[in-house]
Amino acid sequence: MKSVLYSLVLILAFNLSAKVELLDRVAVIVDDGVIMESQIEDTLVDIKKSYEEQNLPLPPMDVLMEQITERLIIEELQLQLADRAGVKISDAELNVTFERLASNNSMTLEEFIAFVENQGDSYEQLRESIRRDMRIQRIQRGRVDSNIDITEKEFEAFLATDETLAALEPELLVRQILVKDKDTAELIKTKLESEDFGNLAIQYSISSNASSGGLLPWRKAVEMPELFENAVKKQSIGFISEPLESGSGYHILKLEDKRGEYVKFEDQWSSRHILLIPSAIRTEDETKLQLTEIRERIINGEKFEDLAKEFSEDPGSAKQGGDLGWLGLGVTAPEFEQTMTTSEIGVISEVFETDFGFHFLEVLDKRNHELTDELISNRAYQILYASKFDVELENTLRTMRAEAFVEFKDLD
Numbered sequence: 001m002k003s004v005l006y007s008l009v010l011i012l013a014f015n016l017s018a019k020v021e022l023l024d025r026v027a028v029i030v031d032d033g034v035i036m037e038s039q040i041e042d043t044l045v046d047i048k049k050s051y052e053e054q055n056l057p058l059p060p061m062d063v064l065m066e067q068i069t070e071r072l073i074i075e076e077l078q079l080q081l082a083d084r085a086g087v088k089i090s091d092a093e094l095n096v097t098f099e100r101l102a103s104n105n106s107m108t109l110e111e112f113i114a115f116v117e118n119q120g121d122s123y124e125q126l127r128e129s130i131r132r133d134m135r136i137q138r139i140q141r142g143r144v145d146s147n148i149d150i151t152e153k154e155f156e157a158f159l160a161t162d163e164t165l166a167a168l169e170p171e172l173l174v175r176q177i178l179v180k181d182k183d184t185a186e187l188i189k190t191k192l193e194s195e196d197f198g199n200l201a202i203q204y205s206i207s208s209n210a211s212s213g214g215l216l217p218w219r220k221a222v223e224m225p226e227l228f229e230n231a232v233k234k235q236s237i238g239f240i241s242e243p244l245e246s247g248s249g250y251h252i253l254k255l256e257d258k259r260g261e262y263v264k265f266e267d268q269w270s271s272r273h274i275l276l277i278p279s280a281i282r283t284e285d286e287t288k289l290q291l292t293e294i295r296e297r298i299i300n301g302e303k304f305e306d307l308a309k310e311f312s313e314d315p316g317s318a319k320q321g322g323d324l325g326w327l328g329l330g331v332t333a334p335e336f337e338q339t340m341t342t343s344e345i346g347v348i349s350e351v352f353e354t355d356f357g358f359h360f361l362e363v364l365d366k367r368n369h370e371l372t373d374e375l376i377s378n379r380a381y382q383i384l385y386a387s388k389f390d391v392e393l394e395n396t397l398r399t400m401r402a403e404a405f406v407e408f409k410d411l412d
Contacts (some may be wrong), residue, residue: 028069029407030076037068037411041044043068069408070401075136077400082139089134091174095129096136150384159377159385168376170260172221177252178207185243185250192240197254206249218259236370250278262375269331269340270365272304272322275314277357286360291351295360296349304362307394313357326369336361 014158028035049059058064102112116123134248175197188200198213206213221233229240232255241253278287283403294311298304305321311316329337333354341347343363351360 001261023297028073028408028409029405030073031080031405033075033076033080035072039072040065040068042179043072045111060143073404073406075132075399075403077404078136078139078397079132081143081400082135084348085139087135087138087142089138093365094131094134096128098127113331140393143396144389147387147392147396149389152380152386155384157380166220166222168260168379169222170218170258170372171218172265173218174216174223174224174228174256174258175201175206175254175256176207176209176216176228176247177201177214178210179204180206180249180410182243182250183250188252189240189243192252197240210325214254214258218341227251234373258370260372260374262379264371264375266370266371267324268367268369269363270326270367271324271361271363272308273314273317273324273336273342273359273361274304274308274322275310275357275359276311277313284358288351290352291358291360295348297352304348326367328369 024036024038026034026035027040044064047064048058059067067170098112099109102109105112105115107115113123116126177185177188177197177200179188184204187247189202189203198215201207201214203208204210209215218359221229224232225246226253227244227246228293231253235255237255237257237359239255241251243250243252276282276287276291276294278284281288291389294307298307304412305323308318308320308322312322314322317324327340328342332340333356335352335354336359339349339352339359339361345360345363345365349361351358353359
């Protein structure tokens with residue numbers, strides 16, 4: 001009886017083993033790795049689901065299977081490259097990514113996890129999928145970035161011609177004063193030094209919009225007459241033009257306001273500082289004392305820039321006499337920012353400590369600076385870079401695929 005039971009166990013184990021083996025098989029050998037049949041089937045399920053959700057017809061199955069297989073081959077090649085390069089995504093970095101995903105969907109991380117699970121998906125599987133995608137993106141950047149070159153001339157030409165950028169440009173609110181002769185225009189220009197533009201428009205302008213203080217409708221610069229466009233584009237709010245001659249007479253324009261997605265203003269401080277860093281041969285107390293003595297020398301009449309060049313241990317600013325240029329919020333250590341934003345212009349601060357060492361600073365000036373042109377330029381660069389990246393990435397992936405060893409297994 002025992003021998004019969006033992007035989008049955010062996011048969012069941014053999015059958016179970018055979019079934020397990022049939023559950024998954026190697027579908028493609030790719031260099032040092034493999035693509036399993038289950039990977040292809042899982043990807044096919046996901047793609048079918050995506051097509052159904054978008055109410056789109058599926059392509060022919062043979063075409064779809066070829067696309068899936070090629071996609072998985074390319075992914076496997078990139079993951080192998082990431083392995084060789086030691087590219088890893090830590091749990092902490094992955095957590096930050098998921099917190100951002102949750103925030104973008106107006107959820108807490110816990111709510112996002114619950115949402116994923118309620119959809120019938122596995123949060124852990126999603127984490128590993130995102131981790132894989134992040135590794136691929138990182139290896140793509142590493143391989144492609146060095147091959148992308150954007151010259152200043154090319155960038156300027158792109159700014160001038162690309163239609164996509166027109167949507168980024170802000171709308172402008174402009175006032176105008178129109179008079180018949182240049183002498184009157186010059187008189188008004190002088191009066192503008194002390195009088196309100198709108199009032200002078202009502203008093204002098206012969207334009208049909210004089211009664212509204214010369215206000216023109218909100219328009220982008222490219223939608224204005226070329227004479228006006230050239231005068232006000234790239235100018236700051238409050239700009240007043242010189243008299244501009246046209247067939248109607250002489251125009252004086254004032255840029256009253258701007259609006260748009262990329263219109264942004266930022267408080268900035270022009271600052272300089274001297275930094276001393278404690279070391280093995282100079283304790284914190286000795287460092288603070290030495291810096292206090294340097295501060296006293298400046299208060300007693302010695303030049304800030306001379307002492308910064310001689311003593312400051314900030315390699316980025318010492319050669320410039322401690323000058324840090326214009327700084328906005330969020331770009332310096334919290335203690336530095338606190339001191340900078342609360343200091344009076346032209347007053348040497350007390351010595352204070354940050355993670356970098358001991359400082360004192362002087363705020364030279366403060367302004368509310370417009371960032372619109374800078375933000376548009378940054379966005380334009382991103383658009384141009386992305387177009388070049390896509391082309392270069394495609395070339396890189398094609399080359400990787402052509403050079404790879406790939407063997408398809410017969411699964412029939």
